[in-house]
Amino acid sequence: DGGITQSPKYLFRKEGQNVTLSCEQNLNHDAMYWYRQDPGQGLRLIYYSQIVNDFQKGDIAEGYSVSREKKESFPLTVTSAQKNPTAFYLCASSIADSGETQYFGPGTRLLVL
Amino acid sequence: DAKTTQPPSMDCAEGRAANLPCNHSTISGNEYVYWYRQIHSQGPQYIIHGLKNNETNEMASLIITEDRKSSTLILPHATLRDTAVYYCIVRPRGNTGNQFYFGTGTSLTVIP
Numbered sequence: 038d039g040g041i042t043q044s045p046k047y048l049f050r051k052e053g054q055n056v057t058l059s060c061e062q063n064l065n066h067d068a069m070y071w072y073r074q075d076p077g078q079g080l081r082l083i084y085y086s087q088i089v090n091d092f093q094k095g096d097i098a099e100g101y102s103v104s105r106e107k108k109e110s111f112p113l114t115v116t117s118a119q120k121n122p123t124a125f126y127l128c129a130s131s132i133a134d135s136g137e138t139q140y141f142g143p144g145t146r147l148l149v150l
Numbered sequence: 151d152a153k154t155t156q157p158p159s160m161d162c163a164e165g166r167a168a169n170l171p172c173n174h175s176t177i178s179g180n181e182y183v184y185w186y187r188q189i190h191s192q193g194p195q196y197i198i199h200g201l202k203n204n205e206t207n208e209m210a211s212l213i214i215t216e217d218r219k220s221s222t223l224i225l226p227h228a229t230l231r232d233t234a235v236y237y238c239i240v241r242p243r244g245n246t247g248n249q250f251y252f253g254t255g256t257s258l259t260v261i262p
Contacts, residue, residue, distance in 0.1 A: 041193075072252075079237075079252035080194075127193050129250075138184070139250055141193035 040064070041142035043128050048147045050115065050122060058113045058145045060128030069111035070129040070139060073097060080127060086111055087133070115147060123149050153177065154238045159257045162232075168225040170256050172238030175219045180242045183214060184250065185223045187234040187258075194237065194252070197223065228260045 041062045050056045060069065068087050072080040082095030086105040100119025105111055111130075115122045126145045131137040155173040162168040174183065184199040198205055198212045200221075205212045211224040225232055237255040 043193075074252075077254070079254055080250070125191070129193075138196055138199065140196060144191070144193045146191070 041128060041130055041140060043126075043142040043145050045145060046143070048145055049150050050147060051150050053117045055114055055116050056147070058115070058126055058128075058147070060111045060113065060142060062109055062111075062128075062130045062142075064130060064140065065108070066130035066140075067108070067133050068131045068137075069105070070131075071095075071101070071103065071111070071113045072127040072129065074125040074127060074144075083113065083126075122147055153181075153240045153251070154253060156236075156238055156253070156256045158254065159259070161259050161261055162225075162228045164230060164260050164262050165227055168228040168232065168258060168260070170223040170225075170236050170238075170258065171220065172222070173220045174238070174240045177218050177240050178242065181240045182242070183212065183218075183221050184239040184241060185210070185212065186237045186239065186250075186252070187232075188237070188255070189231075189234045197236075228258075230260050230262065232258065233260045234258060 044059045070085040071083040074080050081097050083101050084092055084095055084103040086092040089108050092103050092105050102114045128142040129139040131139045182199050182201050185197040186194040188194045198207055198210050200212045214221045235255040235257050237252050239250050
């Protein structure tokens with residue numbers, strides 16, 4: 038069954054703690070994306086990656102970091118520098134970063150204790 | 151930057167067609183119209199996209215006006231499971247962009 042998986046579904050962060058959100062896809066897509074969604078709001082791009090070992094900042098990259106060591110994986114770390122991390126985080130992928138349709142994972146909801 | 155305008159909410163009776171409008175008066179010649187929907191607390195689901203011709207798939211139909219300044223997503227026989235927020239997005243094809251700008255969309259409620 039092809040698709041995008043995100044884990045965990047819910048994640049809790051303590052003050053000063055870094056947490057990592059997982060995103061895996063078995064669609065053989067080259068491009069992957071991380072978005073943040075706040076209640077009642079649209080999606081905002083955090084980071085994207087067009088190819089392995091390469092990634093670019095989106096509109097709200099401050100306080101976040103990513104890696105792309107494998108084609109199928111694009112983990113997002115929410116660092117302690119991100120002062121308002123409570124949000125719904127969505128990972129997406131597309132065949133290539135050329136305007137192709139993006140397909141989304143189920144999301145991870147991050148809550149701060 | 152959202153380039154589309156959608157009504158914030160709509161209701162539709164179960165079994166009837168749901169017609170969701172979208173205005174995109176500043177659309178460029180190389181920009182496609184995409185529709186996604188998001189059921190509460192889930193990731194957005196791709197529905198359909200088109201450039202200038204009407205499109206149909208197993209989920210919906212997309213009607214784009216001749217001047218391309220507006221479009222309508224049609225769910226032919228709405229069910230309760232179609233209750234969701236529907237997003238209309240314009241985006242160029244080709245290596246010119248990287249993200250989908252989701253606005254606040256239309257919250258569709260299908261009523262039994």
